[in-house]
Amino acid sequence: MKHVTIKDVASKLNCSVSTVSRAFNDKYDIRPETRSLILKTAEEMGYRPNPIARKLIKQRSLNIGIVVPEFVNSFFPEVIIGAQDVLHEKGYQVLIMQSNESKDIEYKNVETLVDNMVDGILISLTSEVTDNEYYAKLINRGMPLVFFNRVLEGLNVSRVLFDDYKWAFFATEHLIVQGHRNIVHITGPEELLLTKERIKGFDDAHKKYKIAPGKKVTCGFTMKDGEGMAQKMIDNDELPKAIFSASDLSAIGFMKTLKNNGIRIPEDTAIVGFSESRLAENVYPPLTSVKQPTYEMGRTAAELLIEQIQNTGKFVPQTIVLNGKLNIRESSVNVGA
Amino acid sequence: MKHVTIKDVASKLNCSVSTVSRAFNDKYDIRPETRSLILKTAEEMGYRPNPIARKLIKQRSLNIGIVVPEFVNSFFPEVIIGAQDVLHEKGYQVLIMQSNESKDIEYKNVETLVDNMVDGILISLTSEVTDNEYYAKLINRGMPLVFFNRVLEGLNVSRVLFDDYKWAFFATEHLIVQGHRNIVHITGPEELLLTKERIKGFDDAHKKYKIAPGKKVTCGFTMKDGEGMAQKMIDNDELPKAIFSASDLSAIGFMKTLKNNGIRIPEDTAIVGFSESRLAENVYPPLTSVKQPTYEMGRTAAELLIEQIQNTGKFVPQTIVLNGKLNIRESSVNVGA
DNA sequence: TTGTAGGCGTTATCAA
């Protein structure tokens, strides 16, 4: 497509390109009448300064990139909306990229954003990313970066995360208080820090009540993953009395298979999910789940990033831990006892 | 952040920038050894051609923009994944923007993409966009464009949409066949073409069975919208025997209020949704809904766009209508009769 | 096979 350029405007008005440029850059060394004439003419001609050329010379874009591992769950979209609200307000445009849980795509996404000279990046990692090297390099090159939700350790970078340990602890404790002694934790991908934190919370809750540690099984975050896990347990005849799942979707998939097999929830098996989605309160039976402050996570990450961009050099990375809430519903309430 | 440039590489190797450039552009007028030496050195130095500069000179970016009105529903994310699969394969990077159902943000998003010199745009409109003017201009300027799902009429542009008329007809017919004669259609925002099509389908199904036309009430696409609508009907004592809702979310919100008021589904009021979300089969009772081919919609739109980009000028815009499926579940099956 | 130079659309520096 064709762009009207600064030259077109200049030649139409018989003035130099620098004058036109000045009119658009709010410098004061230009006569007001000239300025308004230029602006008017440019408007008529449909001229808009080309930000590509501008980027090239200014080395900044007023664009921010957001990279998420997936957005089939409502979790990331909600975070993005929070971030977007802050960034738009500050005059930034937001470019979103999703990595489909693939490390290769994630790296490509980041490169694309770097190539497009975004001023900063908000990122949540795919589960395939386990080592620091790539991002250490990026940070070293001076790209303002904030990790959220799925983060790495050992990097000098800001992070916004959820207190996975604490809420896994509470979720487990809730099941224990309901009288359960045979709880299985369906974890997320083992590489994720949040998985490790949730496992720790799960174990410590057992310790507090002096119960033998519950079993852990690794599982993905999708509904299909949950369905498969349930089927496996049923087939092996090792379905526990209670399940604490690291994701709502896998919990709901799990429930689905149980229901199809005539197993009652919570009477036969109680279930607690994590990372509340809109699904939780609408499935049957309604699912007990840990609610995370998604919108706030996006806002916080965005604010941190902007602060960093505005204070390059003297900015000290921080880690902000957000709080949550356990929504108790029928899927875990011991109606029998 | 600092970029290694072509000059750095050239001076390191004591050659000219054009030689380096050539090495990266796979032209054959370069000695293989020179080429591989340059590539190797560049790699070591961390040089990557700056696509901003490249865009400026080539006037193309290998980037495609996708603009969606929202992505809280899983509908648009699924479409995006379909489009992304095609585009990645063709070597394009995908920039996603969401408009939050606001016309202003939508236009800004489009401008940002144009400014970033994307090679084409896939777009689904916010409900606030009702006139052609803005997009007519964009098309006129030569930006390759494909509308999907939420489209405009009267523009010379490719469109991928769903046969809303047909499936609204079938959904309604299903309720009629179940014996219902008092069906209310909860529509989407009136401005949307798809809303009009669904209303037409709803009415024509009534005609076919020679039943007096059912009532229509306008409503948003969110769960809250559905909840409010149900409450209003209950308060006014005008709850019908059957509901055909233009969105799963509003249908589910509707169900929620009904359940809270002790109204049985489908015995007291039967419900059919539209645009199947993952929720449909997991809520209680499971919701009858029209399933749309989201992933395929994304693929098709992307393919159309690429075709258009590759044949600028001689490309003839097409409208592709995709098929769907009615998933019949408990929420609408007449158990009483 | 390689180098030189002009240009993509801007902004910034210096003269005028």
Added chain:
DNA sequence: TTGATAACGCCTACAA
């Protein structure tokens, strides 16, 4: 207050 000109990083005739 305005204009010429050199960047920004790259590509591509054209010349060597």
